[in-house]
Amino acid sequence: MMKKALAVLLLLLLMVSPALAEMSRVVDQADVLTDAEEQLLEQEIAQIREKYKFDVLLLTMDSIGDRQGDYYAADYYDNNGYGVGPNHDGICFFYVPQGDRNGNTVFFVKTGSGERIFTDDVDDEIANQIRGYMRQQNYGGALAQYVLAVIDQLEESRAINRATRLLPIFAIAGLAVGAAVAFSFKSQMKNVRRKVGAMSYVRDGSFHLSRQQDIYLYTTTTRRRIETDSHRGGGGGGSHGSFTSSSGSHHTSSSYKM
Amino acid sequence: MTQAAAHYKCPCCGASLTFGSQSQQMDCASCGNSFPLEAIQQAAEIDVQNTTDEQMNWQFASHSDFDEAESAHLKTYRCQNCGSEIVADETTAATECVYCGSPSILPGVLSGAYRPDAVIPFQKSKKEAMDALRNHCKGKKLLPKTFMSDNQIEKITGVYEPFWLFQADAEGDCTFNCTRVSARRQGQYEVINTAHFLVRRGGGMSFKQVPVDASTKMDDTLMESIEPYDSDKADDFNIGYLSGYQAQRHDVAAADCQPRANERVRESVLSTLQSTVIGYSSVVPVNTQVQLRHGQVRQVLMPVWLLNTRWQGKTYTFAMNGQTGQFVGDLLGITAAAYGIAYLLFTMGVL
Ligand SMILES: [Zn+2]
Ligand SMILES: [Zn+2]
Numbered sequence: 253m254m255k256k257a258l259a260v261l262l263l264l265l266l267m268v269s270p271a272l273a274e275m276s277r278v279v280d281q282a283d284v285l286t287d288a289e290e291q292l293l294e295q296e297i298a299q300i301r302e303k304y305k306f307d308v309l310l311l312t313m314d315s316i317g318d319r320q321g322d323y324y325a326a327d328y329y330d331n332n333g334y335g336v337g338p339n340h341d342g343i344c345f346f347y348v349p350q351g352d353r354n355g356n357t358v359f360f361v362k363t364g365s366g367e368r369i370f371t372d373d374v375d376d377e378i379a380n381q382i383r384g385y386m387r388q389q390n391y392g393g394a395l396a397q398y399v400l401a402v403i404d405q406l407e408e409s410r411a412i413n414r415a416t417r418l419l420p421i422f423a424i425a426g427l428a429v430g431a432a433v434a435f436s437f438k439s440q441m442k443n444v445r446r447k448v449g450a451m452s453y454v455r456d457g458s459f460h461l462s463r464q465q466d467i468y469l470y471t472t473t474t475r476r477r478i479e480t481d482s483h484r485g486g487g488g489g490g491s492h493g494s495f496t497s498s499s500g501s502h503h504t505s506s507s508y509k510m
Numbered sequence: 511m512t513q514a515a516a517h518y519k520c521p522c523c524g525a526s527l528t529f530g531s532q533s534q535q536m537d538c539a540s541c542g543n544s545f546p547l548e549a550i551q552q553a554a555e556i557d558v559q560n561t562t563d564e565q566m567n568w569q570f571a572s573h574s575d576f577d578e579a580e581s582a583h584l585k586t587y588r589c590q591n592c593g594s595e596i597v598a599d600e601t602t603a604a605t606e607c608v609y610c611g612s613p614s615i616l617p618g619v620l621s622g623a624y625r626p627d628a629v630i631p632f633q634k635s636k637k638e639a640m641d642a643l644r645n646h647c648k649g650k651k652l653l654p655k656t657f658m659s660d661n662q663i664e665k666i667t668g669v670y671e672p673f674w675l676f677q678a679d680a681e682g683d684c685t686f687n688c689t690r691v692s693a694r695r696q697g698q699y700e701v702i703n704t705a706h707f708l709v710r711r712g713g714g715m716s717f718k719q720v721p722v723d724a725s726t727k728m729d730d731t732l733m734e735s736i737e738p739y740d741s742d743k744a745d746d747f748n749i750g751y752l753s754g755y756q757a758q759r760h761d762v763a764a765a766d767c768q769p770r771a772n773e774r775v776r777e778s779v780l781s782t783l784q785s786t787v788i789g790y791s792s793v794v795p796v797n798t799q800v801q802l803r804h805g806q807v808r809q810v811l812m813p814v815w816l817l818n819t820r821w822q823g824k825t826y827t828f829a830m831n832g833q834t835g836q837f838v839g840d841l842l843g844i845t846a847a848a849y850g851i852a853y854l855l856f857t858m859g860v861l
Contacts, residue, residue, distance in 0.1 A: 319693050320700065331689050331704075331792040444735045444840045449778035450771075452738035455716040461786060463683070463712030467552050469521045470543040471705045478700050498691070498702045 275332070277301075282312035282349050289392040291445070296399050304406045306365065307335050307342030310395055312349070321346055321354040322505035323476065325361040326497035339364030340501065345398055347391075358386065361505045369409045372492045375506035378405075379490055386510040474498040518550050521708065553708050556685055566772045568676060568805035570764050574625045580749050581620050586759070590614040594727040595759040596669075599752045608667045608756060609727045610825075611818050624672075624760060627808040628744040629751045632668055632832040639666050639815035639830045642837040646828065650841060657841075662819050668832060670752065670811035671728055672760035675719035675741060676771035678805035682779035683712045685797045688790040707790065711783040718742070720774050722767035724760035724809065729827065730770075735838040736831040739812050743833070747811070757811055764807045776800045 277297040278290045285293070297308045309329055316324045325346035329335065335342040341364035348354040358379065362370050370378075378401045385394035476495060490508045497503055518527045518536060525540035527550065535544040576584065587604045588595050591612035597620065598604055606613050640663050647658050688707040693700055719741045723733040745751075780798045787793050813832025817839075818825055828839030 318695070323693075323700065323702075327691060327702075327704075328792065331691075332794060443838050444729075444732050446731045447734040447737055447774065449781060450717060450720040450774040451778050451782075453718050453720050453741075454778065454782075455718050458679075458716035459713065459782060460715070461711065461713040461783075462681075463710060464786070465552065465556075465708075465710040466688075467549045467708045467710075468546075469549060469553065469706045469708055470545060471703050472522075473704075474702050475696075475699045476702070477698055478695070498704050 275334075277308060277334075278310045279328075280310070280312050282314050282347070284312055284347075284349065284389075284391040285395065286392065289395070293395055293399060296403075300399070300403060300406070301336060304403075304410075305336045305341065306406055307340070308399065308402055309334050309342065309344040310398075311344055311346045312391075313346075314348070315351055316348060316354060318353060320478065321348060321357060321359045322361050322493060322503070322507060323495065323497065325359050326363075326495070326501075326503045326505070327499070329361065329363060329503075330497050330499040330501055335363055337364065341365040343370055343402065345395070356386075356510050357507055358382070358510055359505055359507045361503050363501065363503050367502070367504045369405060370506075372490070372506060374405055375492070376490055378402075379506070379508040383508075383510060472498065474500075518554060521545070521550070521553055522706070549708075556708065556710055565801040566768075566775070566805075567802060568678065568764075568768055568771075568807050570807050571627060571809075576620065576625045576749075580625075583749060584620050584752070586618040586620045587615045588618045590616060592727060594725075595761075596756045597752070597759060598756050599749060602752070602754055602756065604756055606665070608669055608816055609758075609818060611820060624809060626672065626747045626757075626811045628741075629670065629747050629811040630739055630741065630744045630813055630833055631751055632755065632813040634813075634815065634830065634832050634835050636666065636668065636815070638835065639668075639832075639837075640664070642815075642830055642835065643817065643828055643839075646837055646839060647841070657821055658819065662817070665819075666815050666817040666828070666830075668755040669814050669816045670755055670757040671733065671814045672724040672758055673721040673733075673810050673812050674724050674760075674764045674767045674771075675721050675808050675810050676768070676775070676805065677717060677719045677808070678775070678802040679714060679716045680775050680779050681712070681714035681801045681803070682776075682783050683710070683797075683799045684780055684783045684795060685710045686784065686787055687794045687796050688787065689792045690789070691791040704791075709787050709790075709793075711786055713783055713786075715779065715782065717775055717778075719808075719810075720771045721810075721812065722770050724762045724764070724767060725758050726761050727758060732827060732829055732838065733814075736814070736829050736834075736836045739831065739833055741810065744810055751811075755813075760809065764809075768807075772800075775802070 276294065278285065278293045280290060293310060300306060300308055311325060311328060325344045329344045334340065334344070343366040344361040346359040346361060349356060360370065360375050378398065381401055382394040382397050385397060490506050492504070492506050494504045519525070520527050520538040520541060520543065522543050523538060523541040525538055527536040527538055527545070529547065530537040530544070533544055536547055536550045537544050583600050584597055585600060586595060586597050589607035589610060589612055591614060592607060592610040594607060594609045595618070596604060604615055607615050643663055643666060686709045688709050690705045690707065691702060693702045721737065721739060723730045776798065779800050780795060784793060784795060815830040815832055817828045826839065826841070830837040
């Protein structure tokens with residue numbers, strides 16, 4: 253198992269092929285990541301999508317008002333067309349740093365095959381793995397570890413022998429720290445990058461907007477029962493839910509106060 | 511009673527819409543939505559306009575050669591190993607190929623060489639380039655001490671790299687599918703309204719110049735990494751600038767660099783127009799069209815401090831923008847094992 257974990261780690265670290273220009277998988281509106289971290293995470297996720305046909309969205313938001321975090325994340329995932337295949341297989345990591353209702357809470361929202369692969373127990377384990385980083389506000393480390401854990405779980409769900417879940421707890425801890433360190437070394441070692449766009453060559457003040465049309469088309473409405481908050485929070489334990497998003501697709505979620 | 515209007519499709523589900531004389535709106539029997547007639551007409555008009563073809567054409571400057579007086583002061587060298595061709599003035603001797611490190615470079619004849627239109631002069635000295643390289647290697651835990659000696663650092667060379675500069679005014683026309691989500695509490699329920707919009711933005715901007723590397727001997731990604739260059743500081747070409755430096759001869763035609771220039775212009779136009787679409791919960795681009803006016807292409811030499819070094823059978827390239835001092839070079843991939851070792855050491859609590 254140790255060997256397999258190492259193999260997966262090395263594989264992860266040696267992946268340097270550039271991702272195709274497409275929709276971002278790291279949407280860091282709360283700005284908790286550095287640009288370098290974002291780019292590396294994008295690359296890892298591109299590989300996951302290719303190898304496992306599974307999508308990973310890392311989403312942070314400054315504030316979502318009074319909305320419930322997992323519903324918000326599910327809507328974001330659906331409305332922007334994330335997910336692989338007809339069932340939109342994937343998982344969304346959602347985090348809001350501050351706020352009354354969702355502040356400092358991590359949500360895992362799962363869609364399609366993600367609902368089967370990431371069980372409540374698996375989510376609990378992953379939440380424990382990243383909690384240390386989150387508490388130190390080392391968000392780059394937390395998300396690197398999260399992506400590693402996702403790969404580990406996808407790899408495992410592929411394997412026929414489910415008995416490999418007996419990975420000793422110290423190995424997980426070592427893997428976590430080792431991966432984060434190697435991850436930061438990797439970003440130290442690599443700085444040759446393709447440019448996106450040509451904004452630095454735009455003549456100052458030359459931009460003009462000649463047409464602006466916002467056409468309202470229609471509105472859809474959904475009603476959902478609000479989950480009681482009574483068993484949320486409480487000493488870092490998670491809460492689990494299952495719901496339908498406003499676009500009508502099914503999701504499951506776990507949430508953890510960090 | 512309804513009136514047929516089969517040429518309008520429902521923006522929600524794609525079924526045909528009919529005009530409801532009661533509702534005075536376009537109704538969809540399939541999904542039950544109703545739309546203002548004006549919105550449907552505007553949406554249909556955008557659909558039609560979106561089918562027009564994109565125009566991203568450039569005008570290539572006419573080619574000129576070095577004149578006889580200039581040629582008399584210039585020499586060319588050709589690397590027998592990698593095939594790179596450089597031009598240098600008579601006082602500058604090339605002893606080693608700056609692209610592959612091979613010492614087998616032979617003098618050749620300067621014929622049919624493209625005379626560059628402009629040049630951006632070096633502003634960073636060799637000493638500054640050497641210091642930047644030393645700094646770059648400093649504090650990297652995984653980098654072996656023997657990777658870079660002072661002897662090797664000495665070899666960093668000033669090279670004028672040929673680029674095609676694409677200059678144009680770009681006009682874009684983009685459409686986006688957008689939603690605005692609002693939620694309110696109603697007792698034990700959360701009621702969520704998702705409003706759908708079709709948003710269109712048209713606008714443009716001028717690109718002073720988008721550089722594309724015109725040499726196959728130089729890695730394009732490496733060259734983009736040391737951008738930007740300030741091409742306002744470019745001077746008309748004069749062979750005096752070559753003194754002490756080597757100039758790479760271009761081997762990629764401007765027309766072959768055009769797709770990359772188009773891609774970058776298009777990306778910037780789209781992202782700028784998209785940045786004006788605000789106040790929505792989601793914004794998904796569905797159509798982008800870019801047209802160019804006054805598209806012109808010139809060849810310009812850009813100053814680069816360059817070092818290729820071999821370590822354990824692999825080549826590592828370091829480059830510094832000779833104008834701005836921007837320095838890059840990947841150290842990654844030195845040994846795959848190094849990562850494994852770092853990991854193991856960390857696991858054991860050594861590192
Ligand atoms: Zn419809
Ligand atoms: Zn050579």
